[in-house]
Amino acid sequence: MAKSKNLSVGRRGFLKGAAGGAAALVASAANPAAAQQPDSAGAGAARSASAAVTAPEKDPSSNVEVLTADRPGSDFMVDVIKALGFEYIFANPGSSFRALQESVVNYGGNKKPEFITCCHEESSVGMAHGYAKIEGKPICVFAHGTVGLQHASMAIYNAYCDRAPVFIVIGNTLDAATRRPGVEWAHSVQDGGALVRDFTKWDDTPMSLQHFAESAVRAYKIATTPPTMPVLLVADGDLQEGPMRPDERPHIPKMTWAAPPQGDSGAVAETARLLVNAETPVIIADRCARTTAGLKSLIELAELLQAPVINQFGRMNFPSRHPLSQNERGRALIADADLIFGLEVWDFWGTVNNFRDQLNRTSRPITKAGAKMIAISATDLNTRSNYQDFQRFPDLDISMAADSEATLPALTEACKRLITADLRRKYEERGKKLAEARLAAEDRMRTEASYAWDASPISTARVAAEIWAQVKGKDWSLVSNNAWAQRLWSFDKHYQHIGGAGGAGVGYNAPAAVGAAIANKKYGRLSVNIQPDGDMMYAPGVLWTAAHHSVPLLTVMHNNRAYHQEVMHLQRMANRHQRGITTAEIGTTLKNPNIDYAMLARSMGVHGEGPIADPKDLGPAIARAIEAVGRGEPALVDVVTQPR
Amino acid sequence: MRTLLTIVVFTTGLLGQNQGAASAPAGNAQNGRKLFENDGCYQCHGREAQGGLGTGPRLGPKPIPFAAVQKYIRQPTGQMPPYTAKVVSDKDLADIYAFLQSVPAPPPAKSIPLLNN
Numbered sequence: 001m002a003k004s005k006n007l008s009v010g011r012r013g014f015l016k017g018a019a020g021g022a023a024a025l026v027a028s029a030a031n032p033a034a035a036q037q038p039d040s041a042g043a044g045a046a047r048s049a050s051a052a053v054t055a056p057e058k059d060p061s062s063n064v065e066v067l068t069a070d071r072p073g074s075d076f077m078v079d080v081i082k083a084l085g086f087e088y089i090f091a092n093p094g095s096s097f098r099a100l101q102e103s104v105v106n107y108g109g110n111k112k113p114e115f116i117t118c119c120h121e122e123s124s125v126g127m128a129h130g131y132a133k134i135e136g137k138p139i140c141v142f143a144h145g146t147v148g149l150q151h152a153s154m155a156i157y158n159a160y161c162d163r164a165p166v167f168i169v170i171g172n173t174l175d176a177a178t179r180r181p182g183v184e185w186a187h188s189v190q191d192g193g194a195l196v197r198d199f200t201k202w203d204d205t206p207m208s209l210q211h212f213a214e215s216a217v218r219a220y221k222i223a224t225t226p227p228t229m230p231v232l233l234v235a236d237g238d239l240q241e242g243p244m245r246p247d248e249r250p251h252i253p254k255m256t257w258a259a260p261p262q263g264d265s266g267a268v269a270e271t272a273r274l275l276v277n278a279e280t281p282v283i284i285a286d287r288c289a290r291t292t293a294g295l296k297s298l299i300e301l302a303e304l305l306q307a308p309v310i311n312q313f314g315r316m317n318f319p320s321r322h323p324l325s326q327n328e329r330g331r332a333l334i335a336d337a338d339l340i341f342g343l344e345v346w347d348f349w350g351t352v353n354n355f356r357d358q359l360n361r362t363s364r365p366i367t368k369a370g371a372k373m374i375a376i377s378a379t380d381l382n383t384r385s386n387y388q389d390f391q392r393f394p395d396l397d398i399s400m401a402a403d404s405e406a407t408l409p410a411l412t413e414a415c416k417r418l419i420t421a422d423l424r425r426k427y428e429e430r431g432k433k434l435a436e437a438r439l440a441a442e443d444r445m446r447t448e449a450s451y452a453w454d455a456s457p458i459s460t461a462r463v464a465a466e467i468w469a470q471v472k473g474k475d476w477s478l479v480s481n482n483a484w485a486q487r488l489w490s491f492d493k494h495y496q497h498i499g500g501a502g503g504a505g506v507g508y509n510a511p512a513a514v515g516a517a518i519a520n521k522k523y524g525r526l527s528v529n530i531q532p533d534g535d536m537m538y539a540p541g542v543l544w545t546a547a548h549h550s551v552p553l554l555t556v557m558h559n560n561r562a563y564h565q566e567v568m569h570l571q572r573m574a575n576r577h578q579r580g581i582t583t584a585e586i587g588t589t590l591k592n593p594n595i596d597y598a599m600l601a602r603s604m605g606v607h608g609e610g611p612i613a614d615p616k617d618l619g620p621a622i623a624r625a626i627e628a629v630g631r632g633e634p635a636l637v638d639v640v641t642q643p644r
Numbered sequence: 645m646r647t648l649l650t651i652v653v654f655t656t657g658l659l660g661q662n663q664g665a666a667s668a669p670a671g672n673a674q675n676g677r678k679l680f681e682n683d684g685c686y687q688c689h690g691r692e693a694q695g696g697l698g699t700g701p702r703l704g705p706k707p708i709p710f711a712a713v714q715k716y717i718r719q720p721t722g723q724m725p726p727y728t729a730k731v732v733s734d735k736d737l738a739d740i741y742a743f744l745q746s747v748p749a750p751p752p753a754k755s756i757p758l759l760n761n
Contacts, residue, residue, distance in 0.1 A: 357723060446753040446760070451694035451702055453750050459694065465758040472761060483697040488759075564687070568699065571684040575725035581732070582682045643687055644696035 069243035074099035076209050078108045080216045083252045086113045086140040090124040094144030096171025096187055099240035116549055119541025121148045125155030126511025128166040133498040134519035136291050138165035138223050145172035146187050153196055154505045159230045160199035161389045162502025163287055165223035166230040173237035192234035198386045201229035210250040217253045225258040226403035227378040263376055263400035263407035271374050271398055272414035278339035281307045285317035288343035292494040294405035301412045306431030308333050313486055316497035321490045323435035328445055335366050342375040343404040349392040374398040376407050445487050457640045458615045464488050466618045467556055474526045479516035480509050482530040507538030514542045517553035529555045534563040546634035547605030554629045555636040557597050560643045562589040601636035610638030668710035669738040676743030679736050693747050704747035
C-alpha cells in the first residue's frame, strides 16, 4: 500500500482550514444528503489511510503538539452510513472502531443510526440477520477486526446460507508503523475480509475516504441484490482517526437498488406452458417471498392455476390457512405430481428424494416417473466451492438462475395468456378437491395435537396452541421457527414468519428474534419467539440487550433440557453399534442442574415466568408476560417441554 | 425446512387399530415406561409416545400389533435406528409394548377449545 505523498497536509494549512471544515461538518451531519453532493475540489483528492498518519504531530514553529481533530475521517464514515439509511448499529464495542463508535454517538447524535449494545459479535450479526428478514434490507454491524470477526463468523455463515443481507464494518489497523504495541498487533490483520470471504458476497478494504464511500454504497447494493447475502468493509483505524483535510469533500455515490434478476423470457414461457397443462402440479416455496409483494405474487399464481402450495417456511411465502396451502399433505402431493415447481428451494433434491440415514446410506426418488421438475433459484447466480450448502444436484427440466419473486409476475401473465375456458373449469374442480383434502388433513393434524395434551412436561403442540390463543387477536410476528406454530397458527402476512438459521448453526435463534423484534418495534407489532433452550445458552446476553433497549419481545422457552437433535444422533450411533443405548444423554443434555431461564431473564432485567411444567399454569403465565411486553419491555416464559 | 415433508414419511403405516394386542406377550407397563425413557424411545416418539414432529410417529394409544413392532425395531425399513435383541430383549420389548397399550386416549380434538382457534 503506497502512501500518497501528495496528500500529506501541513500544520498551517490544517489550522487555516479548520473552521471551514467544521462548518461543513455540521452541515453534513444535519443533512446527510448534502454530503452526497459531489465536490469537484475534494472528490479527486481523497486522503489515503496511510497518508492520514502523515498529518503533522507538531507545529515546527511553536513545538505545540496537535492533540485534537475536529473533523476525523470517522465522521465522514458516519455520513456514509447515514446516507445508506441504517436505523441502527448492532455492535459489541471494540477499540479498532473506537473512532467510528464515537462519531456515531456524538457526531451523528446516536440517531439513525442508534448504537445498540450487544454482548457478543455473534449476537450482533444474528440480530442483524433477524432484522433483515423483517425489514427486507440490511442493518449495519460494527465488529472488532480479527477477534470480533472470529466471534461473528458463525452468524455470518448462517446469514449467508439463509440469503440474508448484513452490512458489516470491521475495524483494523493495517499500517504496522502506527499500531499501538501489544494488543493492537494481535487485533490487526493483513486481509480483514479473508476470514469470512468464503461466505460473504463481497468485501473491501478502502484506503481513502472516497474509497470508503464508494465501497460502502457498492457493498450495500451487492448485499441487497438477489441472492442477498452479507458483505464486509474494513474501516482502517488510521482512516477513522486521522483528521480530514479542510478542503476534503469526498463524494457519496447515489445508492440505487438493482432491479432483481428475472427469469429468461423463453424459460418463463416454457414453464407457463408446462404449468397450465399439468394435471397434478405442485408449487414448493422455500425462500421465495423476500417481501410482501412476493407473498401476493405467489397467491396470484396459485389461485390462477388452483395449484397446491407447499410452504417450506424459509420465508413467509403463502397463507397457512389458504385452501391451496397443502403443507400437511406435502409428500403425497409430491409423489402424485406430474410437475414440481420449486421457488428458491434450498434442497430440491432432498425434497423429491427419500434418504435413509442407516449404516449404508441409501436414497430413492419419491416422485413418479416422468414428472417434470422446474426450479427458479437466485442461488445459481452465486455458488461457492468450499462450503457445501448448495446441496445435492437435482434432475431439473427447466432451471432459471433468477430471483423467484421478481419472476413470478411475468410467469403469471404468461400463464394467463395460455389458459382456456376448459382449463379454467378443470382448475376449479382441482381447487375444490384440494380445499376438501386440506380440511381433512387439518382435522387429522388437530387430532395429532391432542395426544399428550395434558402431559407434563408440556407437549410442544400445547405450547403453540396456548400462545396462539393469546396472540391471534393482535398484530403479531413469529420471530422464530416452530413446527407446531406453523401447523396451528394462521399466517397471512409476510412479517409473520422469518424462517430459520440458514446454516443450522445453533445460536442463531435468540439473537435473530431480538433483531427482528427491534425491526417490528416501530410498527407496534407483538414479536413472539418460541426459543430452544440449547440455542439460548449460546447467546443469553441478548436478553440484556433486549432489556437495555426496551425491545418488546415475548420469549417462550421450548425447554427440553437438551441439545435434543444431538441426543437422537448419539442414540442412532449407540444402536448401530449395539451398545450403551441408555447413555445417549451423556454430553447432550442440559440437566443437573436444570437451568432456570426465568431467573436468567430476571437477572438481566427481563420479566421472567416459570419454570412451568404443568400445562394448566401456562396460559396465565403467557398472559402476564404479554402484559409486560405491552408495556414495551421483553418478557420470558420458561416452559419445560416434551422433546419435540 | 423439510420438517413437514419428513413428518409424513414417518407417520405412514405405523399406527394400527390394536388388532394384535391380544397376541402380545404379557408385559409390565410400569417397567415399560421406564424402558421407553431409558432406551431412548422417547427421544423421537415423545415421553407419552405421542410422536414427535419430524422425528417419529405416535406409537400409542392403540399400538400396531406386537409382531409388527418387533419386526420393525429389529430391522427398520425407514429412518429408525435398529434395536437389536442384543440391546433390547424380547422381555423388555414386551414391557415397552405393555406401556404403549396403557397410554390413555386423549380427549377429542373438537372438545379442546385451544385446538379450534
